[in-house]
Amino acid sequence: MKATLAEASRVPSAKAIEDIVMSVPVTDIHTHLYDPAFKELLLWGIDDLLVYHYLVAEAFRYLDLPYDKFWSLSKTGQADLIWDALFLQHSPVSEACRGVLTALHALGLDVRKRDLPALRRWFASQTLDGHITRCMELAGVRKVFMTNSPFDDLECPVWERGFRRDDRFAAALRIDPLLLSWPEAVSRLARWGYKVQGGVPSRKTLDEVRRFLADWTQRMNARYVMVSLPAEFAFPAKTVTTQLMEKAVLPHCRDHGLPFALMLGVKRATNPQLKLAGDGVGASNLAVLQNLCAGFPENKFLTTVLARENQHELCVLARKFRNLHPFGCWWFTNVPLLIDEITRLRLELLGLSFTPQHSDARVLDQIVYKWQHSRRLIARALADKYSALAQTGWQASRAEIERDVKDLFGGAFTRFCRS
Ligand code: FIX
Numbered sequence: 001m002k003a004t005l006a007e008a009s010r011v012p013s014a015k016a017i018e019d020i021v022m023s024v025p026v027t028d029i030h031t032h033l034y035d036p037a038f039k040e041l042l043l044w045g046i047d048d049l050l051v052y053h054y055l056v057a058e059a060f061r062y063l064d065l066p067y068d069k070f071w072s073l074s075k076t077g078q079a080d081l082i083w084d085a086l087f088l089q090h091s092p093v094s095e096a097c098r099g100v101l102t103a104l105h106a107l108g109l110d111v112r113k114r115d116l117p118a119l120r121r122w123f124a125s126q127t128l129d130g131h132i133t134r135c136m137e138l139a140g141v142r143k144v145f146m147t148n149s150p151f152d153d154l155e156c157p158v159w160e161r162g163f164r165r166d167d168r169f170a171a172a173l174r175i176d177p178l179l180l181s182w183p184e185a186v187s188r189l190a191r192w193g194y195k196v197q198g199g200v201p202s203r204k205t206l207d208e209v210r211r212f213l214a215d216w217t218q219r220m221n222a223r224y225v226m227v228s229l230p231a232e233f234a235f236p237a238k239t240v241t242t243q244l245m246e247k248a249v250l251p252h253c254r255d256h257g258l259p260f261a262l263m264l265g266v267k268r269a270t271n272p273q274l275k276l277a278g279d280g281v282g283a284s285n286l287a288v289l290q291n292l293c294a295g296f297p298e299n300k301f302l303t304t305v306l307a308r309e310n311q312h313e314l315c316v317l318a319r320k321f322r323n324l325h326p327f328g329c330w331w332f333t334n335v336p337l338l339i340d341e342i343t344r345l346r347l348e349l350l351g352l353s354f355t356p357q358h359s360d361a362r363v364l365d366q367i368v369y370k371w372q373h374s375r376r377l378i379a380r381a382l383a384d385k386y387s388a389l390a391q392t393g394w395q396a397s398r399a400e401i402e403r404d405v406k407d408l409f410g411g412a413f414t415r416f417c418r419s
């Protein structure tokens with residue numbers, strides 16, 4: 001009995017902490033995956049893994065064919081070229097390449113053979129339902145947040161028809177076109193029967209935008225509203241975007257108790273010829289975030305920043321505003337070097353009151369690698385912290401560590417959303 005008590009009070013080893021982190025169920029708070037009811041919108045399998053835009057950008061470092069020629073190829077043709085350039089002609093050391101191999105390996109496939117046709121045959125023999133369950137189990141993901149846009153021509157009709165929801169997939173209402181392409185958004189909304197007018201939005205137009213947001217929030221059962229914003233975005237400012245944000249989006253979020261998720265620092269179409277792979281990064285002026293958090297204390301802001309240079313300031317702002325919840329290592333920061341740096345920085349400045357990672361997966365199988373890679377890095381950062389505490393005599397128990405880890409992998413997010 002004595003031994004058991006002594007055992008219980010000892011700080012779990014780095015290995016035990018890693019085991020806790022590797023096995024905790026995750027809420028993946030931002031992905032581009034879809035409920036299977038959206039059929040082919042839910043991407044999966046080897047060809048989708050290979051034509052992921054992260055790999056397209058990397059392949060063009062080596063390819064010399066014209067962009068148009070590449071885009072005119074079938075998905076399989078593009079995947080063949082990428083496989084050859086990134087996996088056969090060079091070793092696949094980048095994070096996105098390594099990710100493909102981590103996912104294949106976890107699925108039980110032999111990557112040593114470098115046999116793309118055999119990989120294709122294996123995926124062709126899987127059922128979608130079985131594959132969803134398998135990938136979610138391997139990734140330890142229990143809930144996936146989608147990115148849902150009423151402005152997406154493929155997605156919108158599915159919502160309008162209605163479908164039986166798979167409760168593993170939660171919705172997030174994405175509104176980039178509303179805030180960033182107002183003239184086009186006006187035509188859409190008008191076509192859908194909302195009485196909106198272009199130019200500086202009138203009271204009537206703002207009310208109609210709120211009606212639109214309320215309708216779609218309800219239709220999707222959206223848990224938060226989200227936008228990505230360019231590095232040069234300013235707030236306050238006398239622009240249509242800021243008017244819409246201040247007078248329609250923020251009141252909507254406040255009244256519905258929904259967080260507004262901001263993804264700051266993307267430079268869309270840095271190289272348009274690369275299509276989705278052509279977006280870049282810029283450092284944001286985070287005075288924007290300070291002004292929003294201070295000016296709208298009844299709103300909640302989930303925030304991720306794309307520029308490495310903005311990570312420290314984001315943490316400092318989160319120390320000042322409890323209506324701000326930093327999340328994820330987004331896109332170009334989703335590489336081991338930066339996940340490690342950003343996670344440690346956040347632990348040191350914020351304790352456990354943030355969400356260290358989201359997958360941003362566009363292809364189902366990617367959740368397997370994104371979570372496996374991130375979990376390991378987060379585990380090491382945590383183990384170092386508990387070990388530093390132990391040097392003071394503070395021994396975190398297994399139960400305390402499990403509690404902390406659950407918070408990092410979805411608990412803190414859920415509480416923030418409910419608060
Ligand atoms: O805006 C976003 O949600 C971004 O994550 C995407 O647009 C981006 O293309 C991506 O896939 C990054 O991981």
Ligand code: ZN
Pocket residue numbers: 030031032147360
């Ligand atoms: Zn995304």
